[in-house]
Amino acid sequence: MRHTPFVPTRRLLLAGGALTAGLMLAPRMAAAQARDNLARVDDLIARMTIEEKAGQLNLQNDPFRWRPEGVNPGDTLDSNQEQTAADIRAGRIGALFNGVGAKTTRFVQDLAVRESRLGIPLLFAADVVHGLKTTFPVPLGEAASWDLDLAERTARAAAVEGGAAGVHQTYAPMVDIGRDQRWGRVVEGAGEDVLLGNLFAAARTRGFQGDDLKHWSSLLATAKHFAAYGAAEAGLDYNSTDMSELELRSVYLPPFKAAIDAGALSIMSAFNDLNGVPTSGNKWLLTDLLHGEWGFAGFVVSDYTSEQELIAHGFAADGRDAARIALMAGVDMSMKSGLYMEHIPGLVQSGDVPVERVDEAVRRVLMTKAALGLFENPYRGSDVRLEARVTGSREHLALAREAGRKSIVMVKNDGGLLPLPKTGKRYALIGPFGDDRVDLFGPWSIFKDPDLAVSLEQGLRAALGDGSSLTVVKGSNVETPLEGGIEAAVIAASQADVVLLAVGESQNMSAEAQSRVDIGIPEPQLALAEAVAATGKPVVVLLRNGRAMELSGAVKDARAILVTWFLGSETGNAVADVLFGDHAPTGRLPVSFPHFSGQSPFYYAHKNTGRPAASRDEGFKAQFRETGNDALYPFGHGLTYSPVQYSPVRLSSSTMPWNGELTASVTLTNVGERPAEEVVQLYIRDRAATITQPVRLLKGFRRAVVPAGGSVEVSLPLKFDDLLFLGADLRPTVEPGEFDVWLAPSAEAGEPVRFTLTR
Template sequence: MKKEDLKALLADMSLQEKADQMMQLMGLFYLDDAEGVLTGPARELGVGEEDFWMTGSILGTYGAEQLMAIQKKYMEKQPHHIPMLFMMDVIHGLKTVFPMPLAQGATFEPELSGRCAQAAAREAAVSGLHVTFSPMVDLVRDARWGRVMESTGEDPYLNGLFAKAQVEGFQGDDIGKPYKVCSCVKHFAAYGGAWAGRDYNTVELTEHTLREFYLPPYKAAIDAGVGMVMTSFNTVNGIPASTNRWLMRDILRDEMGFDGVLISDFSAILETVAHGNSADEADAAKKALEAGVDIDMMTSVYAANLCRLVEEGKVSEALIDESVMRILELKNKLGLFENPYKDANPEEEKTVILCDEHRKLAKEAAGKCFVLLKNDGLLPVDMSKKVAFVGPYTNCKEIISSWAVTGDVNACVSIEEAAREVFDLTRTTFHQGCQMLDNDYHLTGFGNLGESVPGKLSEEEQKKMFEEAVEAAKKADLVIMPIGEHFLQTGEAASRAMIDVPEIQMNLFREVSKVNENIVVVLFNGRPLDLRELSKTAKAVLDVWLPGTEGGHAIVDALTGKINPSGKLPMSFPYCVGQVPVHYNEYSTGRPNLEGMQERFKSKYIDIPNAPLYPFGYGLSYTDFEISPVTLSGDVVTDVQPIRACVTVKNTGKVEGTEVIQLYIQDVAASVVRPVKELKRFEKVKLCPGEEKKAEFIIDEEMLRFLRADGTVGSEEGKFRVWIGNSSNTKNEAVFSYQK
């Protein structure tokens, strides 16, 4: 449809019809008898039958046949036959579930994440969906926050690269093309800074910190052409994001240039009343509209109030027209006016969902996200040894995540299933050992995941299972212990004050360690955990996160050496929860915890180290790498003359491996305090034994820019340090200066 046709359509719409285009309801409302719904949940929202059949979009329902039927009936009733938008949280896969986003960040391979998004878009598109609420690019520094699993980590540069790759993977160069969906970046803004790591909490950031660290990944997504942005639940500068005109109009639209659809998070506009920022629903509708929010997710705040507000002269209909035009333009870009079903295809759905190509990609992504945290020679496994698998994740298929809402755990491959394909079963045993969680633990999930009440075995059953596992461990040469968080202990509304492996599993670990010192921990987790005890006692620790559908196969390949782990931590693992929020790119202090300073009067804890247990960028391999000292092509960078920074990387071990070479820079003295170190570039280097390769990086003036004291972005003359190594903890340093 041409622009002038859209304008004519808008001009012919009634005011109520426009307001309803700005409302989004749950798709489940449309799956039952309309009258039953209207006298139940929809009625409670204040939605009448007329509004019900003019709603602009729905969320949370998928499946080609269902959505095609809804679209057909909707367009018959909609006054102008405007097609409906179908949206869903396809976070890291629809049915083929890829590793959770934080795990994808560990690959340090944005291109791979883009391919995963492309595959997810294909499954979503044939299932009738038009929009995915992904990626989440919130910067995360506090492991207590459950939603860290949805982010790619604590670094703005790395997050920005993944944001760009995922948006391009979902959307391609034209969302109207087959198998493409509109991407929605979230949550704008700074949701990852939730106070004390508690979900839905307020955020307290200086504008400098907001702009310097939190906003860049959103900007990367916008520059990549993302079609939709979602508001966050939190306050920014004391104002909820959904009613924050400065944040949404001045920054998002005017400064960042976003011209797509802005949607609230679930009931976020209405929640500004509870925040105390809006007096009532009508006030919330007025403020959100003035802030530029186009779609009200899952309340009737807009539908029930906007018409009256216009009639009373309290808001301008022109603001409503702006929002509705953006919604119509998105529908037009998707090609829905010509084909309201787009790619929905029940027959193709059967062949695309969980196809071999997608499973292969899921396995590749899982294998590249694993981080080897410790290895005292037990990995890869000596297949001639007698092995006992002991732990609740041994035969568990729940290895996706709390935000794989459409995933089917029955389609997942467990460790035991995969191990039985390659291990000598005359020398291998499998034991659950204990429940995932104690009997009194109750967890609630979303979508297909529903409610989960892990365990519920009697004390006698638990004792028998425990004793059998410990006895098997005693007889084995090697014990592989798949343990960790239950997947519903992470994600939205899953903040944890104590970020440790559940005590019931730790008790099993302690008893096993008494009878066998050769323990390999295979760690499942949706966040960085306190691993002090595990790391001290186990001889090897392989972090596999929540790896997705093909996790079992990838894990067994890693254990047996078919895959050589190459993942790097995208988020620091704290020494203990008392450190959080903890991140590598902290600001310098006037009394740093450095050698030579007075022992007492410096910035430190008196009972734990300052440094995390495992820092950002850290990860081991089954081989060894030697990195040469940094060499620079010159010692001065100017506006027109960059320099090259180089190291030579050599595989000094006995097997092929991949190392992630990371370049960090520090601005030594500036108009504002700068981080002690910032990731600026990285390169993945794959080497055979004995092979070496030069890793070369260009350092130019643009890499030295930052938000200066006067509020402008630019570089400043002075001294800089550059490090090149295999983690943020590298000491491999050189010095250069910048002159204009």
């Protein structure tokens, strides 16, 4: 199913004024309705006390819907619930987050709508990142599908389950570019590439918001974390970021703009400081750029206490100062800290914050509530029967299985070991993730349904049909040895024809606040791998991970390697689909796998430098002593079950006229015995420019099915706009000269052809 969101035109964005903001915030709404909404909002603002205004900007944890049974009329409230209920009735809270459940939604909303003075409905938000009860692959894994329609469909399914559970807003998509795999939150984004990041940001935004924001199944998308959070120094979460504005605008800002252009109406400010100014106190970023230059009409919400953390940054003297700085910078809604509720009334009274700025923030929040239809239908998401019908539905589980298998990347298959036969072989599933039903969900799956988890063991047994052909041995824990584990694993491996080695990271190792100095497999698992490999049996690695990893020893040397990420509810079935050949692997890496952790940050679109290394034998070049500058497995890499050969690239012309375009073509030949699905990737390099350019940049890709033993021609357009880069004046520019073009299966494959751009 395709969904087309409302996207404001440039003319509307520049028109200015509160009415224009109202029009932009109401998808497909008639002008008269938009005016009515604005009149309603302005009337409310005129009647609100300063305390009630501060309350609309105050976002707190939901203490009522954090457990499945929820809270209902007649229940005894605990002290936290009593206080929160009193604050809602008094108009001191405008939004709650991370509570779900239709059963309690009406009870909580009644506190605001029926028992507060002005009856303004609450906004319910939650971290619905890659599913609610039905869990889909983590965003990085799904990005490995290179399938934008899939990303839109999984976001839509997550919104359906979230909306039916009384959620109005999701804190997703995360659109940070992640080029340092030491950073734990790489798992939440689309990887290292700007184009892929832009496309997935837009697709997920469309999926979450759907066609109509007023519909119960629409979740307000929140692009996060604004901005450059993914470039934290040393890959250390929450650390400082320091970069040129050129780098910021070229790499880290575009996915946010893509999400906004796709209709996103909320932005979350980041934890990090950027060039010495914390982003949650950065007026240039949150006001001048976001609202002024880009015309963003939605609201900015702080990340969890990030405005309070201005004090720890050394940017604010105390809580009052932090509230003033954040509000004046452009943070409209304060998450969790309570600083806005505590200090805005006094800041306005003293004249340190103009009431007009408070009114502006309140208007943005209330117009968003109006766009969501909450004034007409504050109880959307309170239908228990609807929630039961859509949550964990067969359609959603089928989609989770499809998404899982499309996210798997086969990076190695020596001797054509895979796919494996379902009969006639004995298999040993060895490793801490073989029978796991916890870590398969991945981080930010806080509302998952454990009963929906399909472990590797369950999926493989279901596929094999004969339980006696599969032996399962844990062998080790994730980060610690298991007494007798290796011995048992060696016995199982010795008795098997093929070893399936399920190793990697737990979901707690690849998540927020989980930066790693060593992105390799934990030592106990490496010892297990070495012992199992010593039996001489062929090994297939089923890698569980939320980042690109350093692979070494027996893991690196395994005959076959499937990168399986955290695939969510249908993990076992999805892996079995690919492992036994019911579906061929089609995924491609969205991140580069380095040879060593010490190469981090490592990404394909690097600069050439003045001393590029052509080989390891050359001295005084830009290279490490221990390894070359290539990847173990490069961005875009992924194998399928039939080898596909690429012909030399052909261009429709050796020159491109100014404002013109040309076509690049390649012939794909399948030399295998089954159809192959290939992702043809178009890269360019500007060979000489006034701003140095990366050695390659992805500019497009196309999926092609090549029949067994057959050939197909694939053509991709290359347009003048694809050659643009930001010049020294930070404006898009292009210069005449020579360009290299690749049509290749990865960022390190293929031979380029050259054309000349003429003026």
